[in-house]
Amino acid sequence: MTTVPSAFNQVEQAPPVAVFKLKDDYTADSAEEKINLGVGAYRDANGQPWVLPVVRSIEAQMINDPALNHEYLPISGLPAFCQAATKLCLGSDSKAITENRAGGVQALSGTGALRLAAEFLKRFYNTHVESTVVSYPDPTWANHDAIFRYAGFTDRRKYRYWDAKNRCLDLAGLKEDLLQLPEVSIVILHACAHNPTGVDPTQEQWKEIADVCKQKNHFPVFDSAYQGFATGDPDVDAWSIRHFEKCGFEFFVCQSFSKNFGLYNERVGNLAMVMKDPDSLTRSRSQLELIIRGMYSNPPNHGARVVATALCNPSSLGEWHDNIRTMSARIKQMRKSLHEKLKILGTPGNWDHIVNQIGMFSYTGLNQAQCEFMVKQKHIYLMKSGRISMCGLTEGNIDYFAQSLHEAVTKINENKL
Ligand SMILES: Cc1ncc(COP(=O)(O)O)c(C=O)c1O
Structure with missing residues (x-):
């Protein structure tokens, strides 16, 4: 034989x-x-x-809640979680939320949110161009390149970020590189607590970065893996994102709740989207649902429910703020x-x-x-x-x-x- x-x-x-x-x-x-x-x-x-004490106490309530079960979540996740997460990054006074042109879909943590963003952008962003450029900082979180590569982006470029000599942000290099990218490139920005350097732009520097992105019509994708964890204040840590909203950009925010809730293996994330009009958001969401359906059908419930409960309930919210202050x-x-x-x-x-x-x-x-x-x-x-x-x-x-x-x-x- x-x-x-x-x-x-x-x-x-x-x-x-x-x-x-x-x-x-x-x-x-x-x-x-x-x-x-x-x-x-x-x-x-x-x-x-x-394990954050706020998470422990919400989980204890969940165990004894007869209303909870293991039914499937909707394809785009737990609505209360997506709303609360989107509000967390854009702020309670977000115009885009009030005008129904901002919303989120649940994702498998920050990595999953980035992957969903990449899959969606590959299919629906700037499709008349053969190869849209995606650009990320040098250095960046090692997975950015892999995520966009596996989604089919072949033209991936680094923009300068770290000034090794002075151990600080290379703002001039960063701006020069963003200006040299083709118009409407996708630009990945770390919302706060840049990984790996730990160096963030100041608010004034963020304004300059936003101006360059505007000038070149780039599409910003914020990677927000550390909101609240950086300064201890989630509002301060979301300043960059909120500034881009005020500037009138369409953009995505890939949110992770691994670090700020300590929910690493629960894979809790949200892809928050800000668009020019509610119809574009509705149609984009429908396409994202098809992408999700074809990849993993629908997301897990547990961590998203913990986060939604914490963010929607004033006493838990206060406790979460205490917990992130403890960590930072x-x-x-x-x-x-x-x-x-x-x-x-x-x-x-x-x-x-x-x-x-x-x-x-x-x-x-x-x-x-x-x-x-x-x-x-x-x-x-x-x-x-x-x-x-x-x-x-x-x-x-x-x-x-x-x-x-x-x-x-x-x-x-x-x-x-
Ligand atoms: C910059 C950055 N983005 C995204 C992530 C994604 O993490 P997760 O998929 O656990 O949410 C990490 C994790 O280390 C990170 O550092």
Whole structure:
């Protein structure tokens, strides 16, 4: 009998996804002093995952609510969630909401919202052009490229964002690159707490970015994965989005509730859309429903119901605000503490960016060789770009981290490896 080889025997082994690989390496490491600074998830003062108290109490009510069941949600998700999420990003005084030209569809977290946006835009945006350009910051969250690539966008370009020398925003480069894109390009913008740099434009800089986008008729897609998590105030963190609405843009916001509600594995997201008129929104929504139907039919209920309950109920809303303040305050405290420790150690260089950066991540400025030293010699797991998650630092490990960073900077330079 001849053995027929597998139909898949030519499939190439794909490379591991860096951030998940880092976590596996960390788990496999038996060193007691190990620290995981790769993970993009909040950790409490003891380094443990944190279920927000507001989420715990809503879940406790849900368990005992006889009105709840496991029926399918509508294709576009839980209406109360989509409305509340859209209002959260656009604000309670949004003109677009009042004029019924803004609305949302539930998505499988932020990644799913981006993917829905990409699928929809590929089919319905600027279709008379052979290949619409999509542009994202350099650097950006690693998945942006993959999401738009898998949706069929072949012309994907980076715009300058990070000024490595001065460790700040390269506004001039950013504007120049956006101006050089073809008219009506799709431009991905991080609404706040830019991942990986932790550097956001100021309000004045956002105005300049909006002006350039207007001039070139670009279509903004906001990635909003950290609303509330950055400053502790969801309204402050949505300033950029709300400014673009005031400027009269049509745009999308891809919202994640992973970080600000700690609902990572529940996959809670919303694709909020602002359009010029209610009819365009209604028709677009109908097409999105077909896309969703063909991909996963309808979204899960649990996390969306938790978020909707929290956002629609004044006492839960207050508790959520307290919870996000707790998370962002702990991160700010770790930034301050690390900054002070490096000063005391006399670590060469300027470390002010540690306190000036915002949100979950810090772009330390460590080079690849220094990062390798941290992982291999110190059991401190960080991305090779030098990005660290501030959430991985605690009072218990920050001294060891600061000392190790000091050693990396003083002992290792690129030429030695
Ligand atoms: C910038 C950015 N966008 C989107 C996401 C999507 O996360 P999720 O799919 O868990 O909501 C992340 C997660 O790390 C992120 O950092």
